[in-house]
């Protein structure tokens with residue numbers, strides 16, 4: 254993480270005794286208490302998960318985030334009471350193998366006494382400036398419906414999505430057969446093989462996070478059951494101790510409402526993903542049944558949270574009881590031409606072998622409030638430049654609002670967008686064919702850094 258060399262005009266007086274400033278290590282408990290209250294669904298039950306997550310983010314141990322990555326608005330007329338806060342969790346993601354920096358604003362909240370005064374709006378201006386300063390090309394948020402659209406975000410990248418497997422449908426071992434694998438918690442020494450396996454897990458996702466060594470170490474140690482950051486990584490090994498696969502799961506904590514969720518899973522080349530997944534389903538069922546002894550509401554199944562599609566769904570076959578469609582990350586791409594140029598190796602690769610291989614010509618995109626042309630020469634994206642629309646609907650394709658982001662992040666095809674938004678369309682068949690090649694439907698399942 255870059256040091257904050259610019260304070261973005263903070264601290265800043267907002268009037269009525271309110272002061273916007275960066276967080277400090279001494280704020281930890283006050284912000285943790287604030288977040289546990291503001292993000293709880295019940296006034297009598299503070300959200301301990303968010304409180305502990307706040308502590309971890311501010312502790313100085315997090316790989317990218319510290320106390321000064323939080324913004325707080327305090328009320329000097331009420332003893333420095335916290336009125337509003339949010340933070341930025343920086344990370345690196347990949348688009349089809351091209352790394353890009355991401356800023357993730359999180360734990361956004363304002364005390365009820367201070368709502369509708371533009372505090373979050375002001376905090377977002379500052380956090381976007383910090384994110385830009387760090388060279389982050391994209392901002393993402395996991396958030397309440399609709400709210401963040403007003404800050405330039407589209408709900409345009411798959412988030413979550415799962416298949417449910419009831420315990421009664423977990424594949425049984427054949428009579429008399431023995432398991433050929435066993436499960437053990439992953440350790441720091443496993444990081445090289447975990448990285449190899451994580452790359453296999455991510456291969457089915459257009460967008461994924463790049464985990465460096467620090468992030469691996471941090472996440473392998475994230476063992477506070479009552480935190481949003483809680484993870485358990487396991488190695489699947491043969492009875493001879495050969496690594497055959499890995500998985501990351503939250504094994505159903507004693508908390509009454511927590512399900513048994515599996516987020517990552519891959520088998521090493523040479524091993525059957527079906528065999529590894531079936532073994533894991535049995536092993537996890539056993540752990541869940543043990544954990545059920547301490548729960549008021551027993552778990553009844555496993556949730557494979559791999560988004561819309563993943564090889565594990567194929568490997569396990571039609572044994573799932575339910576499909577949960579993905580929600581969406583909010584995504585903001587403040588410099589769209591810059592981002593498109595950044596990922597151009599992916600776009601150029603998609604042209605190779607397509608029906609428009611070696612394409613030359615301009616693809617003029619009209620976003621109604623501004624226009625850009627992607628200039629291709631023999632299959633290479635040479636430049637992206639603004640173009641001046643000669644009429645309101647001039648351009649090869651038109652995209653209202655943030656609809657183009659759905660195409661860019663593989664969530665919807667042009668045809669699907671056109672079906673929902675009548676003002677979103679290609680105005681000629683060349684543009685339609687080219688856009689389908691450049692931006693195919695490609696689901697994502699991102700293991701975000703918490």
Ligand SMILES: CC(C)(COP(=O)(O)OP(=O)(O)OC[C@H]1O[C@@H](n2cnc3c(N)ncnc32)[C@H](O)[C@@H]1OP(=O)(O)O)[C@@H](O)C(=O)NCCC(=O)NCCS
Pocket residue numbers: 291292337360361362363364367368369370371372373374375395396397400403
């Ligand atoms: C959502 C929340 C963060 C908004 O904080 P805030 O400081 O009141 O937000 P702002 O005043 O900056 O709001 C900016 C704009 O958002 C919209 N907005 C905010 N709250 C709204 C509401 N309850 N209903 C409709 N629009 C709302 C409005 O357009 C508002 O501008 P306006 O008041 O000029 O019309 C706050 O209500 C909150 O903490 N809620 C509980 C926790 C939560 O859900 N956090 C988000 C987790 S992802």
